[in-house]
Amino acid sequence: MQVLKAHKVTKYFYEPEKFQVLKAIDLSVSKGEFLSLVGKSGCGKSTLLYVLSTMDTDYEGELEIAGQRLTGKDQNQLSKFRNAHIGFVFQFHYLLPEFSVLQNVMIPALKLARYSPHEIEERAYEKLTMLGVQEQALKPSNKLSGGQQQRVAIARALINDPDIIMGDEPTGNLDSYNTHVVFDIFNELTQRYKQTIIAVTHDEEFAKKSDRIVEMSDGKIVS
Numbered sequence: 001m002q003v004l005k006a007h008k009v010t011k012y013f014y015e016p017e018k019f020q021v022l023k024a025i026d027l028s029v030s031k032g033e034f035l036s037l038v039g040k041s042g043c044g045k046s047t048l049l050y051v052l053s054t055m056d057t058d059y060e061g062e063l064e065i066a067g068q069r070l071t072g073k074d075q076n077q078l079s080k081f082r083n084a085h086i087g088f089v090f091q092f093h094y095l096l097p098e099f100s101v102l103q104n105v106m107i108p109a110l111k112l113a114r115y116s117p118h119e120i121e122e123r124a125y126e127k128l129t130m131l132g133v134q135e136q137a138l139k140p141s142n143k144l145s146g147g148q149q150q151r152v153a154i155a156r157a158l159i160n161d162p163d164i165i166m167g168d169e170p171t172g173n174l175d176s177y178n179t180h181v182v183f184d185i186f187n188e189l190t191q192r193y194k195q196t197i198i199a200v201t202h203d204e205e206f207a208k209k210s211d212r213i214v215e216m217s218d219g220k221i222v223s
């Protein structure tokens with residue numbers, strides 16, 4: 001089953017001059033696949049991820065995720081779609097420091113309101129337990145180590161059972177121990193739970209161990 005399909009995705013930047021950053025990109029991602037997106041700095045990885053994540057709508061071509069055609073939807077529809085279907089893990093985790101770990105994980109689910117607040121709290125504990133940070137649940141998020149904060153960010157990305165997790169340098173800010181931890185978590189999510197993951201990475205070791213490496217060069221997929 002295909003979770004994501006991009007067809008002939010093309011994008012230009014116009015400042016400081018017209019420049020084609022994405023050149024007719026075709027990409028299909030299957031359920032349970034762990035895909036690393038690699039390539040030299042400036043080849044267009046982050047720009048592509050931004051389009052695939054529906055945050056950038058200024059492109060030509062077609063994008064479909066979880067059977068829904070997303071090209072042409074408005075920002076309000078896309079924001080709801082993202083919250084329900086896409087989990088994000090960034091280099092910098094963007095946890096809210098004034099909230100507890102538990103609250104940070106619960107926020108996307110409270111917004112979605114698919115479950116009651118009590119059920120959401122239980123689910124948040126489940127995800128934190130899965131990631132081995134349940135004992136930190138009631139601490140303010142900024143009192144955790146970098147590696148622990150990234151695990152909380154992954155728990156938050158998982159809270160709405162997304163069809164796909166997208167990561168932009170998800171281990172970019174971590175030491176080698178925590179890079180391994182995050183890789184193992186991603187690997188287990190795909191193996192055991194059939195989670196689909198796309199991660200932009202500069203880390204060759206990380207990429208090599210994933211299921212599939214997609215390499216970009218000069219706005220195109222080359223392998």
Ligand SMILES: Nc1ncnc2c1ncn2[C@@H]1O[C@H](COP(=O)(O)OP(=O)(O)OP(=O)(O)O)[C@@H](O)[C@H]1O
Nearest residue numbers: 013014015016021040041042043044045046047048
């Ligand atoms: N808002 C923008 N306006 C104009 N040019 C941009 C803009 N954002 C990115 N670019 C250019 O588009 C190209 C691709 O950028 P992008 O950030 O996608 O590359 P990348 O492969 O993710 O690089 P890195 O690995 O360094 O993060 C680069 O040449 C960059 O300078």
